[in-house]
Amino acid sequence: MQWRNLDEKDVFTTTWFSLRLADVELPDGRHLDHYLLRHSPTVVATIVDEQDRVLMLWRHRFITDTWSYEFAAGAVEPGESIEDAARREMLEETGWRADELRHLVTVEPQNGFSDSVHHVYWAEHGEYTGPPVDDFESDRIDWVPLKDAPDMIARGEVRSANAVTGLLLLHRLRGV
Numbered sequence: 001m002q003w004r005n006l007d008e009k010d011v012f013t014t015t016w017f018s019l020r021l022a023d024v025e026l027p028d029g030r031h032l033d034h035y036l037l038r039h040s041p042t043v044v045a046t047i048v049d050e051q052d053r054v055l056m057l058w059r060h061r062f063i064t065d066t067w068s069y070e071f072a073a074g075a076v077e078p079g080e081s082i083e084d085a086a087r088r089e090m091l092e093e094t095g096w097r098a099d100e101l102r103h104l105v106t107v108e109p110q111n112g113f114s115d116s117v118h119h120v121y122w123a124e125h126g127e128y129t130g131p132p133v134d135d136f137e138s139d140r141i142d143w144v145p146l147k148d149a150p151d152m153i154a155r156g157e158v159r160s161a162n163a164v165t166g167l168l169l170l171h172r173l174r175g176v
Contacts, residue, residue: 001027002027003024003025003026003027004024004025005022005023005024006022006023006024006025006031007022007023008020008021008022008023008036009021011035016039016075017037017038017039018037018038019035019036019037020035020036020037020038021033021034021035022034022035022036035113036113036114036115037110037113037114037115037116038114038115039075039114039115039116039117040075040076041075041076041082041085041117041118041119042073042074042075042076042116042117042118042119042162043073043074043075043076043082043085043086043089043118043119043121044071044072044073044086044089044118044119044120044121044162044163044166045071045072045073045086045087045089045090045098045101045120045121045122045123046071046072046090046121046122046123046166046170047090047096047098047122047123047124047125047126048122048123048124048146048170048174049124049125049143050124051143051145052145052146052147052174052176053143053144053145053146054143054144054145054146054149054167054170055071055072055090055094055096055126055141055142055143055144056069056070056071056141056142056143056144056163057069057070057071057072057093057094057137057138057140057141057142058138058139058140058141058142059137059138059139060139061159064159066156066159067139068156068157068158068159068160068163069142069144069152069157069158069163070138070158070160070163071120071160071162071163071166072089072090072092072093072094072137073089073093073118073160073162074088074089074092074093082119083101083103083121086098086101086119086121087101090126091129091132091133092132092133092134092137093132093134093137093138094132094141095128095129095130095131095132095133095141096126096127096128096129097126097127097128097129098121098123098125098126099123099124099125099126099127100123100124100125101121101122101123102121102122102123102124103119103120103121104120104121104122104166104169104170105120105165105166105169106118106119106120107120107161107162107165109161109162118161118162120162120165120166122166122170146167146170146171146174146176147171147176149167149168149170149171149176150168150171152167153167153168
């Protein structure tokens with residue numbers, strides 16, 4: 001049942017993504033045109049402190065017109081390692097510099113439409129360096145009790161796939 005991508009044509013390209021049109025061959029030999037988005041990797045990062053609280057951003061997403069908690073996140077810049085990008089994004093968006101980052105999970109949130117890959121990291125310690133450079137990224141930065149994560153997700157207070165996945169895994173790993 002493997003679909004084969006025989007060819008792709010560029011439809012529109014920005015510095016953030018590329019919209020492509022693929023000629024896809026189905027297992028029975030039929031062809032279909034399939035639009036897809038090509039992305040650079042995304043990094044996601046947080047800190048879990050000694051009180052089992054998670055560093056999160058409360059923010060509005062204008063595309064879906066929703067408010068929810070998220071982890072610091074952004075794109076990997078050219079020539080940057082995934083871990084360095086995660087460390088940089090956390091510092092820029094929260095003002096916290098993570099100590100040793102640990103890989104938590106890698107997810108593909110829209111793999112039927114996009115090659116977007118999100119690498120989620122976490123740290124047990126960090127140092128506050130001052131207000132975030134990218135203070136426009138969130139309304140506020142909170143330390144959220146990890147024990148509340150399942151209920152927050154159920155209430156829709158955490159909506160992004162990478163944060164939902166990360167919180168549930170951290171909840172399980174930390175035995176909260």
